[in-house]
Each structure stands twice: as C-alpha cells, then as structure tokens.
Amino acid sequence: MARKKTTSRTKKSPSLWRVAPLRALRRGLLRGILVAFALILLWVVSYRVINPLTTLYMQSEKRYLGEIEREWVDADDIAPVMLRSVVAAEDANFCLHMGFDLDAIKTAIDSGATRGASTISQQVVKNAFLWHGRSWSRKMLEALLTPVVELTWPKRRILEVYLNIAEFDEGVFGVHAASYQYFNTGPESLTADQAARLAMVLPAPKARSAAVPTAAQRRRIAVIQDGAQLIANDGRASCFED
Secondary structure: OOOOOOOOOOOOOHHHHHHHHHHHHHHHHHHHHHHHHHHHHHHHHHOOOOOOOOOHHHHHHHHHHOOOEOOOOOHHHOOHHHHHHHHHHHOOOOOOOOOOOHHHHHHHHHHOOOOOOOOHHHHHHHHHHOOOOOOHHHHHHHHHHHHHHHHHOOHHHHHHHHHHHOEEEOOEEHHHHHHHHHHOOOHHHOOHHHHHHHHHHOOOOOOOOOOOOOHHHHHHHHHHHHHHHHHHHHOOOOOOOO
16 A cells, blocks of 8 residues: 655644734834834934924914914023023922932922922923823823933023923913013013013913012012022022023
C-alpha cells in the first residue's frame, strides 16, 4: 500500500491568524500615539522662540463675538511692574518652583478651595495648547506638558507668552490691548496702580473690571501692589527681570 506523503509544513492555528492582526493594530496605535506626542512636544518647544498666533479659546471667542482685540508685545516693551504684578497676583513663588507649587496645592486642598493652586506655567499650557474646562484628560495633558515648558522656556518667556494670550476683558486678549482698552496707554507706560488693576482681573476678566473696581477689588489691587514691591525686594522676581 502506498504511503501518504508527509510534509514539513504545519497548518497555523486559526487563533494565531486572529492574534497577528491584533498585534499589528496595537503596534500601529502605539506608533501613532508616540508620533502625536512627539509632534505636541515639538509644538510646545517651538513656542520658546515662535510667538503664538492664536489659541483655541481665542478662536472660540472670535466665532462668538465676531472679532477680538489682540496685538503681540515683547516683554522688553512691557513695564517691569506689570510682570511683577501678575506674578504677585497669580503665582508669587513663580521663580521658586518648576511648574507646580506644591505648597499652594496643599493649602488649596486643606482649605477645600476649587482653585488657587494653578501656576502661571500651568495657565500658559492650558491657554496656549489646550482647551478650557475641567476634564481629567485636559488636566492630565496639562500635567505632562507643564514640565516641558519649564525645562525648555526661560521664566521670562513664560511670562511674556502669558501676558500676550491671557484674556483681560471680553474679547480683549493680551496686555497690549488691555492697556489701551482700560487706560488708553501702551503697556510700557503702565503705572504700579494700573498694572495691579490689570492683574486683579485675572483669572475672571468677564466678572471684573480694571476700570471700575468694587470696594473688595480695590483692596485686592492694594494687596497686589504690595506684593509686587515685596517680590522685587526679596528676590522672587529675579528669574524674569533683566
């Protein structure tokens, strides 16, 4: 009786045929995520030297309002007291941390506050690269990108970008537009009082006015003025002043 020929080839299990495409899909997804993250990192690092033309929030407000006011101004053309005032108002330990103020975070948690621990660096990341909101996905991206900004941008550049993309009134973005909107003067000529008034409206420009502050806001302005002078005297402005 003739024997059946044997072959060295073995048929692959149907399960293996199913696993192979899944592995390829996972590898493709991983590559896609890595490429996307690398592009985001390149975007973040590029803003060290490239001035942001716009932001997602600016575009949203422009669609809603029809037009916004904004003109870029270099940090060298902003009154030094304005830089000190916004730091005093928003992030007094700006020169002492690397993006996250742990003491402020602890204080906010202990007091039950919902806001108050966000540093200027975190706000720059949110305003320049992300969207507004309280979603965990945005918070996670903010936490990942803030150290990149701190490691690759000088502190003065962080402040410069912040002061050019922050909203100071409805549809009024940046310290240049805000200076003319409220005081009819350029940002290089701001007085200590005017700078403190502008810093006071952050981060709620639609609910506060630098031109017509309430009694409580006037007290806040006085605190900011004192704080700006204090950080100038104790060295906490050294990282962003020439």
